[in-house]
Amino acid sequence: MSRAGKILAIGGLFIASIIGTAIVTNGSKSTTNSTIAGESQVQTLRFSMSSNTQHPIYDGASKFKELVEKNTNLTVDIYPSAQLGDDRAAIEMLQLGTLDVSIPSTAPLANFYPEYNVFDLPFMIPNEAVADKVLRSPFASDMLEMLQSRRLIGLDFWENGFRHLTNSKRTVTNVEDVKGLKVRTMESPLHLDAWKALGATPTPMAFNELFTALQQGTVDGQENPYPNIALNNLYEVQKQMTDTGHVYTPLVLIFSEATWNKLSASDQAAIRKAATEAGDYQREVNRRVNNDSLDTIKANMQVTELTPEARNEFRQATESVVDKYRDVIGSDIIDSFTNEIAKAEKETATQ
Known part of the structure; x- marks a missing residue:
């Protein structure tokens, strides 16, 4: 074989190797196609939410921040009251990679994923006990996994509540x-x-x-x-x-896939655990505030x-x-x- 032929052959093997690696990696269901083996490539996570600081959603976000910062070297900055945009704008920013985390209701997500309309069908979930089981079920896991088709990573369902x-x-x-x-x-x-x-x-x-x-x-x-x-x-x-x-109405804790792929495997695992723990905490707070809010409503x-x-x-x-x-x-x-x-x-x- 000529020298040029050898170069082409070696180059072809090199390219095939890269393609093969990409195919194996991208075929993984774990959504870690760019997972960093060592330290994460981001230091600060920007967390956008539409609710104000008095709402239980902010308590959940604060608990998430506390847990992430305790168990990783990451910092979480929370932007309440739609400072960075409403839910729909936040979802678009997540897809573009210009925002890291958000917690929209399911209705805005349905503009991007028609399947998410299922959560807003009227008179389906009868009470909170049923909601808790449904939103931590295999069905819920499948719905979260679906989000990756539009450059989002779904972590957990939190609670907005009955309307x-x-x-x-x-x-x-x-x-x-x-x-x-x-x-x-x-x-x-x-x-x-x-x-x-x-x-x-x-x-x-x-x-x-x-x-x-x-x-x-x-x-x-x-x-x-x-x-x-x-x-x-x-x-x-x-x-x-x-x-x-x-x-x-559930809330959905979602990450930008672009940000997620810059995180180390250990940070991803810590964030997933924080999402679940903060979700449990947010439900507790939400139901306590729910009762207090009803008292305020009845008084007025x-x-x-x-x-x-x-x-x-x-x-x-x-x-x-x-x-x-x-x-x-x-x-x-x-x-x-x-x-x-x-x-x-x-x-x-x-x-």
């Missing part, structure tokens, strides 16, 4: 009372469809615009968990709350509890939404979700 309707117009005791109300919703087509099915006029809007919109009468009402209502003083511009509990608003018959009426009115989103979400995912809920209900009923 309830407030308004400044009238007492809502049944579906008929909802008709004609202008209700602010998250920027989610599914949420819009659910409120249309109930006869309301839904208006998508960023949360940081909500108080002013309620104050000025741009919308009549909104729907959120108790802490969001109380800690943001929405009772100052709303007179009525109905304990609808129509959707249980008229609170109506739906009868079982009225709740069933609400559920029946929104069944068409579940059917509509089967093709969007995937029947297999909806069926897996409902099966996991049924399993959790059975397990919690015997405890």
Whole structure:
């Protein structure tokens, strides 16, 4: 073989070796295709969140920061109150690698992953005990793993909680009372469809615009968990709350894949453990604040509890939404979700 031929042969073997290594590495399910053997290539993690410092989500983020900084050489900087952008903007920044960590609700994620609409289907999860089991199940693990297809790493589900309707117009005791109300919703087509099915006029809007919109009468009402209502003083511009509990909203702790691949294997493991421990802590705080927030709401608003018959009426009115989103979400995912809920209900009923 000529000298040139030998060079080409050696070069070809070298390239094949690189390609082969890349194929083996990228085929790994562990999402560590660029894992650093020694120290991480980043020192500071920027953590963006939409909620303010009074919300239990901030307590969870602070616990996450404490655990990460205790067990790694990394620093975590938290940016509350949407300082770096709302949930949707944060997700886009994570995909671009210009942000490191965020904790959005599932509804904004559904703009990027239609399958995530499953968590916002109305009247699915009945209580917190069932939610805990479902969000730490194999189904939940599969949903987190799905995020890597769009350059995100899903670590854990935290809790926003059950959403309830407030308004400044009238007492809502049944579906008929909802008709004609202008209700602010998250920027989610599914949420819009659910409120249309109930006869309301839904208006998508960023949360940081909500108080002013309620104050000025741009919308009549909104729907959120108790802490969001109380800690943001929405009772100052709303007179009525109905304990609808129509959707249980999880939060998703997500990392930029670009950042994740700059972390050492040991730091990745420490972060995964911190995510779970901080998630458990955040749930505890959220439920304590949930009770305190309901007390604040009752002191400032008229609170109506739906009868079982009225709740069933609400559920029946929104069944068409579940059917509509089967093709969007995937029947297999909806069926897996409902099966996991049924399993959790059975397990919690015997405890």
